[in-house]
Amino acid sequence: MKVGYLGPKNSFTHQAAKSCFPENQLTSYQTIAACIHSVYQEEITYGVIPIENSLEGSVNDSIDRLFHLGDLVVLGEIVLPIKQQLLVANQTTQIEKILSHPQALAQSQQFLYEHYPTVPIEAVSSTTYAAEFIAQHPDLGLAAIASKKAATEYGLNILSADIQDNLFNQTRFWIISRKNQLLPLALGHLKKATLFITLANNQAGSLHKILECFAKRAIDLSKIESRPLKTSLGEYFFVLDLLYDDNEALILEAIEAVETIGGSVNYLGLYPLKTVLEEEL
Numbered sequence: 001m002k003v004g005y006l007g008p009k010n011s012f013t014h015q016a017a018k019s020c021f022p023e024n025q026l027t028s029y030q031t032i033a034a035c036i037h038s039v040y041q042e043e044i045t046y047g048v049i050p051i052e053n054s055l056e057g058s059v060n061d062s063i064d065r066l067f068h069l070g071d072l073v074v075l076g077e078i079v080l081p082i083k084q085q086l087l088v089a090n091q092t093t094q095i096e097k098i099l100s101h102p103q104a105l106a107q108s109q110q111f112l113y114e115h116y117p118t119v120p121i122e123a124v125s126s127t128t129y130a131a132e133f134i135a136q137h138p139d140l141g142l143a144a145i146a147s148k149k150a151a152t153e154y155g156l157n158i159l160s161a162d163i164q165d166n167l168f169n170q171t172r173f174w175i176i177s178r179k180n181q182l183l184p185l186a187l188g189h190l191k192k193a194t195l196f197i198t199l200a201n202n203q204a205g206s207l208h209k210i211l212e213c214f215a216k217r218a219i220d221l222s223k224i225e226s227r228p229l230k231t232s233l234g235e236y237f238f239v240l241d242l243l244y245d246d247n248e249a250l251i252l253e254a255i256e257a258v259e260t261i262g263g264s265v266n267y268l269g270l271y272p273l274k275t276v277l278e279e280e281l
Contacts, residue, residue: 001184002027002044004035010149011128016078016173017048019276020185030125036065039176040072046181052172053082055165056106058239063227066176066268067196067237073269074194075183076175081278083169084108086160087131087151089138095119096141099130104145111163131156175271187274191244192222193251194269198229198237200262207238213257214242217250244270 003021006013007028017026029035032049039047050059066072084104088095098105098116102123105112112121124130130144135154143159144150151158175183199206214221223241242251248270255265 001025001046003046003048004029004038004044005048006032006035006050006126008126008128008132010131010147010153011126012080012082012147012171013048013050013173014128015147015149016050016080016171016276019078019080020048020076020175020187020274021046032059032061033065036062036069036072036176039178040069042178045177046075046183047176048078048173049176050103050171051077051174053103053107054168054170056103058225058227059103060227062174063239064230067227067266068230070266071179072176073179073181074174074271075177075181075269076185076187076271077192077273078173078175078187079273079275080171080173081169081276082107082164082171083148083162083278084127084145084164085148085151085158086111086163087134087144087146087156088159089134089142089156091157091159093138093143094141095143097122098143098145099124099133100145101125101127101130107164107166107169108145110165111160115160128153187272190273191270192273193242193244193248193267193271195240195242195255196237196266196268197240197258198264200264206262209261210238210258210263213254213261214240216257217254219243219250219254220245 003025005017035047038044049062052058097120127146131146131150134142134144220243225239226236229235
């Protein structure tokens with residue numbers, strides 16, 4: 001069994017994957033797209049990908065690729081606390097540029113504005129790549145925003161700790177697979193479900209009719225979001241997260257009702273949720 005994740009090692013996605021799977025089963029991928037496509041092509045059994053951050057919202061690349069590929073399901077969700085650190089190779093370094101993944105930069109924008117308003121920012125493929133790069137180039141006046149794990153791995157100094165804009169910063173990660181797979185581990189008792197819904201047309205009231213299918217059955221929607229279909233301007237699909245209350249039959253009934261009024265539904269599945277505590281990392 002192989003499990004892919006958005007790497008490299010010690011990235012936040014790696015930490016999420018390692019909280020559920022043994023290290024020797026994990027395979028690093030440089031991009032979300034590469035990880036998802038390897039699952040789709042059944043080169044690996046499972047993939048662990050970021051799906052939403054509490055500060056910056058959905059990871060659009062993950063959602064869009066899952067929607068357009070199809071034939072993939074969500075088998076579990078991992079919620080990880082995200083603590084960002086400002087790392088340097090030498091504490092006496094005059095910082096001339098700060099490197100990190102776009103999500104980490106966005107999560108730390110208030111800190112950067114207050115303390116380094118004139119320092120150039122460069123987005124790179126991952127927080128761990130940023131940490132590795134500045135460790136390899138200690139004389140270039142570089143800093144990285146990354147995790148404590150990355151600091152330890154590459155022998156870096158934490159110049160400023162927990163610089164994210166919100167102390168309760170969290171990211172959701174999904175364990176994805178092909179539809180014929182089962183998850184060989186227990187995550188937790190709380191469960192959710194996710195649907196991708198495409199409306200049949202752009203008529204007024206169409207979305208209201210869709211949502212009414214769930215409201216009539218007292219199904220709690222924890223999230224609703226629109227994403228462009230990438231066909232023409234103004235065309236969207238919708239992402240719905242449902243809270244599960246021990247009656248999947250109601251969810252299936254609601255899906256049937258949506259399809260009856262012309263909606264197209266991709267049911268990504270009913271999946272358990274695991275919240276990882278900071279001390280577990």
